[in-house]
Amino acid sequence: MSKIYVLDTNVLLQDPNAIYAFQDNEIIIPAVVLEEIDSKKRNMDEIGRNARQVSRFLDSFRLKSKLHQGVVLETGGTLKVELNHKSFVKMQEHFGEATNDNRILAVALNIQTEQQEMGNGRPVILVSKDALVRVKADALGLHAEDFLSDRVVHEYTNLYSGHLKLPVASAYIQAFYENGRLELTKGFPKTGFYPHQFVIMRDELGGSGSAIGKVSADGKWLETLRRDEDQVWGIKARNAQQRMAMELLLNNQIPLVTLTGKAGTGKTLLSLAAGLHLIEDERVYKKLLVARPIVPLGKDIGFLPGEKEEKLRPWMQPIFDNLEYLFNTKKSGDLDKILAGMGSIQVEALTYIRGRSIPEQYIIIDEAQNLTKHEVKTILTRVGEGSKIVLMGDPQQIDHPYLDESNNGLTYVVESFKDQKLAGHVRLEKGERSTLAQLAADIL
Structure with missing residues (x-):
């Protein structure tokens, strides 16, 4: 079953290409989001650049079809600017002030209510980079998610560190010191190194032997550090x-x-x-x-x-x-x-x-x-x-x-x-x- 994603302004201001990140689902952009983007388009920074890019995207879609009726995207999904679900009545008893965030929440809540009344309606998901907006959505019974498609790694701990510790036979460490390098393509206990990656070798049997080497640019050799003991400008x-x-x-x-x-x-x-x-x-x-x-x-x-x-x-x-x-x-x-x-x-x-x-x-x-x-x-x-x-x-x-x-x-x-x-x-x-x-x- 396809889903309905309601986008917060901050998603588009961070990544204008977020429009294309929801595959064949329906994307809803509340009218208040257009107002917020319009207020940022004159900024001479990255946010202003992204606001102008979003504006250009929407203008190109407008030439294809009416945005309030829905435009078919290259991904197979549709994009729609929502004008008919702006009523603030359902939000009034929970969050009385009609702030822009609350107006976006009201659009998502009204669309969800409409889908639920249909019996087999589609799930409605609010996508926002604002943690407090997601908290409010949860309090209202709305499903909310952060926008994660722009993440380079899902967790910072998974980010490439540039070095690794590797237990090896003491003979490898000894050969490394004697020859000044080791051939990684012949019998080394690991494959798939990155260029210029560092390897800290330790004796796999718990001995005191250890060495630090750097993978060559072609990935075939583990070489000694050329600047190992240099003192540079004190x-x-x-x-x-x-x-x-x-x-x-x-x-x-x-x-x-x-x-x-x-x-x-x-x-x-x-x-x-x-x-x-x-x-x-x-x-x-x-x-x-x-x-x-x-x-x-x-x-x-x-x-x-x-x-x-x-x-x-x-x-x-x-x-x-x-x-x-x-x-x-x-x-x-x-x-x-x-x-x-x-x-x-x-x-x-x-x-x-x-x-x-x-x-x-x-x-x-x-x-x-x-x-x-x-x-x-x-x-x-x-x-x-x-x-x-x-x-x-x-x-x-x-x-x-x-x-x-x-x-x-x-x-x-x-x-x-x-x-x-x-x-x-x-x-x-x-x-x-x-x-x-x-x-x-x-x-x-």
């Missing part, structure tokens, strides 16, 4: 995952690196140290460009006084904190003098790098978990020839209203590029900031 890896991260960050043959992990695991510090080494010491790249999305309580930074650099400073302060540590500055203002003298380090908001072509640069995008799939695609397609880009963040700390740990841009890139030779990924697990910081990250 920074030395403190744990296994940081050693893996350094291996990827310092390898200019891997132009895309993604790092995930809780606060304090060293993502930003390691990336900056590696970037400075490759630019100032090895002269591989011409410039270090550091950027992060501006997602405070409000996205606009125009209300702050001063020039662009002064406006950016509060949002970029975490970057400057790490640079002060790397340059070992003692006094206020010393870092600004160093950066002005070097000229090879540029700190920007993502607002100012969109639309640019960026060749021969080491690019660090911090807090990438606050990027949408479209935004991260826009950034990656601007990377010029000879550049390297590092995307990092904590998918469990998201400030964007329509993103979560399973559908954000960083998660999207990690999963999409895990089998590509040009990309590498590591999930950092152990906090190195302080004992208190690690404890807070674990229990709060």
